[in-house]
Amino acid sequence: MNTPIAVVTGAAGGLGQATARQLLAAGFDVVAVTRDAASARETLRILEAPARGRTVHALHADLVDRADVRALAGRLRESVGRVDVLVNNAGAAFAHYAETADGTERTHALNHLAPFHLTHLLLADGLFAPGARIVNISSDLVTRGRVDAGDPDVTGLSWRERFSQITVYGTAKLTGLLATTALAARLPAGMHAYSASPGVVRTGFHHKSGGLLKAAAAVGSLFAQTPQKAARTPVLLATAPAAPAPNGGFFAKGAPATAPAPARDAALAAEVYERTARTLGLTALPRR
Template identity: 80%
Template sequence: MNTPTAVITGAAGGLGQATARQLLAAGFDVVAVTRDAPSAQTTRHALAAHAQGRTVHALHADLMDRAAIRALVTRLRDTVAQVDVLVNNAGAAFSRYGETADGVERTHALNHLAPFQLTHLLLADALFAPDARVINISSDLVTRGRVDTTAPDVTGVSWRDRFSQISVYGTAKLTGVLATAALATRLPPGMHAYSANPGVIRTGFNSKSGGLLKAASLASGLFAQTPEKAAGTPVLLATAPTPPAPNGGFFAKKAAATTPEPARDAALAAKVYEDTARTLGLVPLPTS
């Protein structure tokens, strides 16, 4: 039997690297994706110590750059035969408004558009295994997201003149949950997609974000989990012998959880999905 392969973005530390270590222990080969070449090299060496006979690859890409994501997929095609699990973990919550070279607000680019683009390019290249699982990392702050049901802003540019770090991050994660739910209804039979909420983690994510999230980290630090514990939910979704139900569901604490109320609207999920595909110049998958 072929060794399964997991691709994990944002694997230079914290939740991403903890997830990579646990998937190596579970018998996966791992492709760790980091932002730049130095962090990729450091991450490969760090994970190799836990490989236990498994193979570790490390690639790098600026996931806020659409061209870089396309180049990453080309490198993945040259590196692995297929992808059994994709963990879209890379994320950030920027404290000020800024746009990428593609004209997208940075938080939305990294947390919502990048996972969507990477997933769909892997699908288009037939790199996913027939029973592949896509796991998109969500957040407690998804409940702070706000989406216009008639004209959802999947790029975040409507926040240009009224930027709120927590609301923008929550909205990026909410659009991700909605798109994941819609994706699950369109995937080929046998494939699954999930949103995984790891909870508050002791990684420095909030403090590095600055702004209100840095202040919040001081108050929540006592209740934060280790990355190893927080990785339990995405690792369960990746390794469970029977794919967890529901497909497209929202998971927390290693179990299916109640989907945040704004994300329960199937029509809105479909609109967010289709608007995101169009924004990225992708052809939406047809409904099953």
């Protein structure tokens, strides 16, 4: 029997690395994706030590860059050829407005567009196993997100003149949640997609983000979980013998959770999905 293969982005530390460790312990071979070559080498060294006969690959890509996302998909095709679980964990809450080389706001580029792009490239290449699961890491801050139901912005450019770190991050995550819900209804039979909120995690995420999130970290750290505990929800979604229900659901603390009201709007989810596909020059999957 083939060993299942999991790809985890943002695996250089924190939640991503804890998720990779737990997937290795669960019997997966793991592809750890980090931002640059140096962090990939260090992550490989760290994960190989406790791998216990499992295979670890380490690849690097700057996921705010669409060319790097495309290159990563190509390297996955060459290195493993099949993906049973994709955990789209890489993310950041940037303190100031800036646009990527592709002309999108960078918080949206990393937290929403990159996971969508990588997922659909792997789908187009036929790399997902028939029962594959896609786990997109969400956030409790989706409740702070603001998506215009009449004209949803999937690129973040509308925040140029009114940037707010927490609101923009929450909006990028909310947009991703909507797209994941719509994706689940379009995946081939047997495949599943989920959004997983890890809660407040004791990592360097908030400190590295700067701005209001860094200030909030001092208070939030009193209630924060370890990365190992926070990883239990995405790992459960990836490894449960029977795929958890509902497909496309929002999960927290290892169980289905109630998503914010905008995320439960099926028409809005479909519109966000279609707009995101067009923005990335992808062919949208038809609803099954």
